[in-house]
Amino acid sequence: MGVIYVLITISIIVAVMFFIAFVIAVKRGQYDDSYTPSVRMLFDDEVVEPSPKKNKS
DSSP, rough: HHHHHHHHHHHHHHHHHHHHHHHHHHHHHOOOSSSSHHGGSSSOOOOOOOOOOOOOO
16 A cells, blocks of 8 residues: 555656646747747648659669
8 A cells, every 4th residue: 555655656746847847848938939820821731742752773
């Protein structure tokens, strides 16, 4: 039963560390993208066809 308490404690500590890292990344602007939304409407959704393979023989 003691092992369960240790595992729960460790998992909560790891989850809190990941949450803190996420909050720091958001505050530093890691996920800010000010360029893409402004030009998204200028590009058409085109399907890119793969180029034919060239034989080396």
